[in-house]
Amino acid sequence: MPTSASKPYAGIFPIAPTPFTEGGDLDIEGQCRVLDCMIDQGVDGICILANYSEQFLLSDAERSTLLDVCTAHVAGRVPVIATTSHFATRIAVERARAAAKAGAAMLMVMPPYHGATLRAEEKGIVEHFSAIAEAAGIPIMVQDAPLSGVNLSVALLARLAREVPLVRYFKIEVAGAAAKLRSLIEAGGQTIADSLGILLQMLVFEHFQHRQARCAGNGISAKGTEEFHPVSESRRNLFGGDHGREGKTIPDRLA
Numbered sequence: 001m002p003t004s005a006s007k008p009y010a011g012i013f014p015i016a017p018t019p020f021t022e023g024g025d026l027d028i029e030g031q032c033r034v035l036d037c038m039i040d041q042g043v044d045g046i047c048i049l050a051n052y053s054e055q056f057l058l059s060d061a062e063r064s065t066l067l068d069v070c071t072a073h074v075a076g077r078v079p080v081i082a083t084t085s086h087f088a089t090r091i092a093v094e095r096a097r098a099a100a101k102a103g104a105a106m107l108m109v110m111p112p113y114h115g116a117t118l119r120a121e122e123k124g125i126v127e128h129f130s131a132i133a134e135a136a137g138i139p140i141m142v143q144d145a146p147l148s149g150v151n152l153s154v155a156l157l158a159r160l161a162r163e164v165p166l167v168r169y170f171k172i173e174v175a176g177a178a179a180k181l182r183s184l185i186e187a188g189g190q191t192i193a194d195s196l197g198i199l200l201q202m203l204v205f206e207h208f209q210h211r212q213a214r215c216a217g218n219g220i221s222a223k224g225t226e227e228f229h230p231v232s233e234s235r236r237n238l239f240g241g242d243h244g245r246e247g248k249t250i251p252d253r254l255a
Helices: 028-040 060-074 089-102 122-136 154-163 177-188 196-218 226-239 250-254
Strands: 046-048 080-083 106-109 140-144 167-172
Touching: 028 046, 028 060, 046 060, 060 080, 060 089, 080 089, 089 106, 089 122, 106 122, 122 140, 122 154, 140 154, 154 167, 154 177, 167 177
Parallel strands: 046 080, 080 106, 106 140, 140 167
Antiparallel strands: none
């Protein structure tokens, strides 16, 4: 787990889908093939239990099973980000603590919300993330997603970074993401700028969907197959070495 002085995570961190059997049960063998396929493609980390992982269809028991299966199967080959969002702080804390205990390197968390109208005020959002950070003790990525209906202003995101030291990453999914990130860097300074190497997590989201489905269904491996080269090439183009082919940092590219 990175400390405040360690190098931030950077690279391609796609979301792993959750395969199911024809009967609707978890396909554990398929899940392991998905993880192996992604690692074979050269990803820098994997995010599990996210919205694309169909987390809203999972029972609590299924979530626990997937958390244990994924972290055990990845076995430290790449960092695992576990999504632990929930409207109730107590449940979000329990999920975060379980993820850290299972070996997750980071949490991805949306602000607390429920349905179309239940939202926490700014003070409640800060307290929510503070409680999660205290319980888990590992870095947190704030998921700024339209799905929540919560307006996470630049000022609030910068406040979270200042007041909750483990809030180090931001996954901006709203319209005008690049402009919002530029404003966030300006508001939050170097602490936020140093963490933005992971912001490109979703740029390869569409790119992975069909590949992951094939991995789950056919048990194929990406090793040595020319079809999967663009993933590692994307990393070289965007991040090559420490600063990318053109010698620019991620914040530079947003300017």
